[in-house]
Amino acid sequence: MSFAFNAWYCAAFAHEVTHVPFMRRILNLPILLVRNEEGEVRAIGDRCPHRFAPLHRGVFDGVTIECPYHGLGFDLEGKCRLNPHGDGKIPGAAQVRSFPVRERDGVIWLWAGEPSQADPDDITPLQLVDRGDRRPVGGHLTMDVDYRLVLDNLMDLSHAMFLHAGTLAPERARRDATYDAQPDTIRVDAVMRDVSTPSSQLLFFHGERGDFHSRIEWHFPATLRQRLSMTDVGGEPGDGATTRNAHLITPETATSTHYFWLHSRNRLIEDDAIDAQTKTIITNAFTNEDEPMIAACQDYMDGEEFFSLQPVYLPTDFAATRCRRNLERRIAAEASAGAG
Amino acid sequence: MSFAFNAWYCAAFAHEVTHVPFMRRILNLPILLVRNEEGEVRAIGDRCPHRFAPLHRGVFDGVTIECPYHGLGFDLEGKCRLNPHGDGKIPGAAQVRSFPVRERDGVIWLWAGEPSQADPDDITPLQLVDRGDRRPVGGHLTMDVDYRLVLDNLMDLSHAMFLHAGTLAPERARRDATYDAQPDTIRVDAVMRDVSTPSSQLLFFHGERGDFHSRIEWHFPATLRQRLSMTDVGGEPGDGATTRNAHLITPETATSTHYFWLHSRNRLIEDDAIDAQTKTIITNAFTNEDEPMIAACQDYMDGEEFFSLQPVYLPTDFAATRCRRNLERRIAAEASAGAG
Amino acid sequence: MSFAFNAWYCAAFAHEVTHVPFMRRILNLPILLVRNEEGEVRAIGDRCPHRFAPLHRGVFDGVTIECPYHGLGFDLEGKCRLNPHGDGKIPGAAQVRSFPVRERDGVIWLWAGEPSQADPDDITPLQLVDRGDRRPVGGHLTMDVDYRLVLDNLMDLSHAMFLHAGTLAPERARRDATYDAQPDTIRVDAVMRDVSTPSSQLLFFHGERGDFHSRIEWHFPATLRQRLSMTDVGGEPGDGATTRNAHLITPETATSTHYFWLHSRNRLIEDDAIDAQTKTIITNAFTNEDEPMIAACQDYMDGEEFFSLQPVYLPTDFAATRCRRNLERRIAAEASAGAG
The missing domain is CATH 2.102.10.10 (Rieske [2Fe-2S] iron-sulphur domain)
Known part of the structure; x- marks a missing residue:
């Protein structure tokens, strides 16, 4: 299980x-x-x-x-x-x-x-920006993949400059990441300096270049909070044009996953056009870029367990690996206790 | 097997x-x-x-x-x-x-x-009403389910007032059933008193209300004879507007089933319009009501054997359960004898 | 494997x-x-x-x-x-x-x-007729069958007078075959005397009847060279209207197969219309006649290994059987050596 x-x-x-x-x-x-x-x-x-x-x-x-x-x-x-x-x-x-x-x-x-x-x-609070009575911007997809591959995807956002270059993230550039791991929480902070503004941030950021700050936190079992900030060069994360998002990953079956997401931002909160454009950009990225890639990886895994395939380990895999190990321990503990 | x-x-x-x-x-x-x-x-x-x-x-x-x-x-x-x-x-x-x-x-x-x-x-005689040279009214469906779930369906016709209310059976009402079990035959007689006439009987019964008598017999391995009578209140089963039907259930594979059915009636035998309307009502009920329900049950059984799931037993399950047990014994006897 | x-x-x-x-x-x-x-x-x-x-x-x-x-x-x-x-x-x-x-x-x-x-x-040379700079006539199909069933098909071309009668081969008639088996090569020569010319040969043969000579050679692992000649009655194979073809069979998965084929001929080499008609005839035969037949056989084998089903052996199965046994030995030898 x-x-x-x-x-x-x-x-x-x-x-x-x-x-x-x-x-x-x-x-x-x-x-x-x-x-x-x-x-x-x-x-x-x-x-x-x-x-x-x-x-x-x-x-x-x-x-x-x-x-x-x-x-x-x-x-x-x-x-x-x-x-x-x-x-x-x-x-x-x-x-x-x-x-x-x-x-x-x-x-x-x-x-x-x-x-x-x-x-x-x-229950992990989502810490979205308060939108008052406005309907949240979000969506629900079902991906035909093991939920842990979706967590892997999210816990290493360096993939975004390859898979979502120019839309959800800047084009390929130097990206410095730091990790903070607690027992049931892992946080990854990363920054890309003086890069072109991706289209999702350009909707409410004033400049064509700046620093791109990315934070993502995993909370057991599969609640992810994300904060993305586009700032002037040298700015502080959380300033500038900032989105606070949630990615809520719920296993449907052993090989399919509910992906619920929510978006909020700190500027132009009441702008319906930005809401709509954001939804389009995110839905496109998840549906046409992430899911096909994750499904292709799963296909190439051919039903084998992830670690049994001896994946090459990069330092950028720290958070995803720790997240998998945490889940393994929890699942084993439940099996010992006869739960589930 | x-x-x-x-x-x-x-x-x-x-x-x-x-x-x-x-x-x-x-x-x-x-x-x-x-x-x-x-x-x-x-x-x-x-x-x-x-x-x-x-x-x-x-x-x-x-x-x-x-x-x-x-x-x-x-x-x-x-x-x-x-x-x-x-x-x-x-x-x-x-x-x-x-x-x-x-x-x-x-x-x-x-x-x-x-x-x-x-x-x-x-071979079990079907005991249909003689239609002379008229082509029989009947049909052949293939259902993507284990044949025993189809037998379960037929051996507890109380389902009809929920799944086929108003068409093949009256609306929800008190229904009294009696059982007669022989070694390779099980008969269920049931009556619903003073109920609205279902549309399939209204085609050739004069009144909008009456008593609805239902008899179904299972004969090993999967030949079912059915008699449905709509009578005036207090009437005898077999009187009134009576249909005699056959349900011939033949396993195709372990998870698919041929369902052959034949209809006959005691009145307006030569009425082509009733033939056509009857075929429409029955085909609709089997295709759009029974099969989806049985398939949903099979899906929820997730490949497990029926009894291993410890189904809740109701007295109305007597006939279906006995039918399953009879088949189990026969199949086990064949396995012992090396047949098949 | x-x-x-x-x-x-x-x-x-x-x-x-x-x-x-x-x-x-x-x-x-x-x-x-x-x-x-x-x-x-x-x-x-x-x-x-x-x-x-x-x-x-x-x-x-x-x-x-x-x-x-x-x-x-x-x-x-x-x-x-x-x-x-x-x-x-x-x-x-x-x-x-x-x-x-x-x-x-x-x-x-x-x-x-x-x-x-x-x-x-x-690497087995294909020995096609030199077409100079002309693009080869050929095609690539993927068949949803075990590659060994495709080899079986090709190593007993007697099937063609039943499955491709009148197009790739003559109508049913006496067919005399001889076999020459070497360690990693098997050759089958066959002749049908005084038969009607199949449509694929009629494209560049002058007569409506003649002798039909067929040669096919299997070379380990799955390279097949074929020579078909339509000659006047009593003619020599290789004379008359002769095609030299290659059938290159590459397993895709355990149950699907790449089928690459190439055609060449000794007459009217530069005739584009014959190229096109030949491609149509062959594609039709492989796609609409061979693949459905092979897939039906595989379906009826129900996942069992070929020899475990105790197929009836005919003398015409000599080449296909020997080919299967050769592959078995090679595969077993690799397994012993730990290759693959």
Whole structure:
């Protein structure tokens, strides 16, 4: 198993979850997401324990989901409350899992493991720039790759000057990176001096050249905060034109990954055109540049485990490697504890 | 292996088999079906024993099939009768299996196991209403699911008031079922009192409400006879507007199933419009309601065996469960005997 | 493993390989093919040893391929020459394989095994009719089948009077074949007397009937030379209207095969219309007749090894069987030696 279950994952954007149930597969578990009559999000296993039908296709009256196949009724804690057949007796085993969920920063966070260990204080705040009532700029892609390859991609942003040159990052140039590793967090700071402004920053930065500062932080299990600043030469990171972004990586299956992203910026916050152009640039980069590259790597790995292929190690792999090792330890610990 | 081979299966409707050979996969065996010069159906293995080419693509002269790859000629008992090469000698191993077949009730029945055990008296009569010379109303679908999930579906028709409410069955209402289990037969009788007439019965029943009587019988291995009656309240099953149907379930592969069905009724037998509307209603229900639901269940079973998933048992599962257990015993007995 | 690696295979037609890198999978190895500044072909492993990205998608300046993901630079011997990150140190393991290649007869020959054993004298000359400066008539197909089934097909050309009757071969008739087997070569000569001229020969043969002479030679591992002659009755093979063809069979994966073919003839060499018609006839035969038949056989083999299915042996199988046994011995010898 390649997942850590005792962890908070982004299951959906808050605006996706309504009073109409839908299913999303997370860590290979089919999960029904819906809001109850109070508007609170609930998440339960989508597989009926009777004949394994998908509950989300059933009728929902605000309180109870009716299984679409034989009509068992489940409440939003996952307990069967109605057997419409015969004497109506409800077998004790007639229930599905209920998953702890929290709504924060416009995101529905789901705890996929042992419910008693779920502590909402462990949810990583996204620290986006406050946009007031404006709808967030973001998107949700599903990539047909192992989620760890997506983390690798993000934890070594030096790839951007090759794969996204001129759009998300400057053209090839000297790039100095420093690393700060804590037990469940890794931060990478990098700077490129006196480079051409990439088009994504040019939307709200005044100059054609400057310093490009990049910070990305991984927080266990797969929450990434990013800060990109274009400043005048010699400027401080966080000044200038700065975006604060989140990359929320949620395994769908062993070989597919939900990629949720959110963008915010410190200037021209209310400019709809910049919102739209930013979304176009990012969607294009993720869909047409990152995913094909990651999928090609996965294809060439031919089903083998990453480290078994003895990848050549570069110093720029420090953060991605440490992130993988952290996940390995967590997953092994869960396996020992019998969780998941 | 999940099939009982020593059994009669529907291989095709009689009208499908002509003097032009065609292949149908049954119990994962590719089988060539054709009529000989006397019009009798013959069934032989479709895989040439020389280089494994599909014989049905070859030239058939009424007596001999010529392999389309290298020209070996096979008679309809499966014996090689011609080697067009060199000295023309025919190796003793140059033959394919021949399968016992019988044509009854408009159906070609095929015995997939040990030929010496094939007893045509074991073929279950379909007991349809006699339609004289009228072409039967029926159809053939291939569902991408394990055949046992299709049997489960049919042996618990309580699903119809959820999945086919208003068309094949009344809307949700009280439904009383009784069971009669014999060694190789299971019968389920059910009644719903004073309910709205489903559209399939409304085609030839006079009232908008009444009693809905449902009977279904499973006969080993996968022949199902069904009788549905809409009567006035308090009427007897078999009176009123009654359909007699057959559902003939033949495994294609471990994960796909031939579903042959036939419909007959006791009123307005010669009404072409009712024939056409019935076919539309049934085809829609099987294709757009049953198959997607069964396929979704199979998907959620994720390749696991049904009972290993510890399904919640309801009393309405009696017939389907007994049917599965009967098949398990038969299959185990064949495995012990080395058949198949 | 079903491949012999220590052997020369056709990797591409010479005209396919330019100064723009491209990837071709050969013996399941992704290989980058390109010409250097001197116009010489080079072949290196396409999988970057750092993160397994496809090198051929990178920027090539005539000397160095830049990995498209993180920018490592490789020369055309497969050695990493540039690390654009940090201190620029290049790890010793940062290299990919380099494959010996030779350009002959318009074909790029690649040695997939141990480079020290590569002897260009082992490349089989194709012995096509000299066409001067005229572009060769040929084609490249990828068939979704095990390459050994393609060799089987070619080493028993008796199939042509069933599968390609009237186009590539005469209609069904007596066909006398003789065999000459050497350690790494097998030759089959066959003649059909006084038969109708197939359409492919009718393009440049004067008569509607005659003798059809067929010769095919297999040379280890998968280079086939073919000579087909249509002569007056009683004529000598090689006289009359004669084509000299090559069939170059290169495994792509365990279940897919590159099929390169080349055609030449001894008459009307400069006739563009015959070139075009020949290409149409051959492409149609390979694509619409051979591949579907071979794929159907493979499908019916259901993943089993050929000999384990106990195929019926005919004398016409002599050459194909010997060819398979030769490959088995070679592959076993490589496995013993630890090659590949």
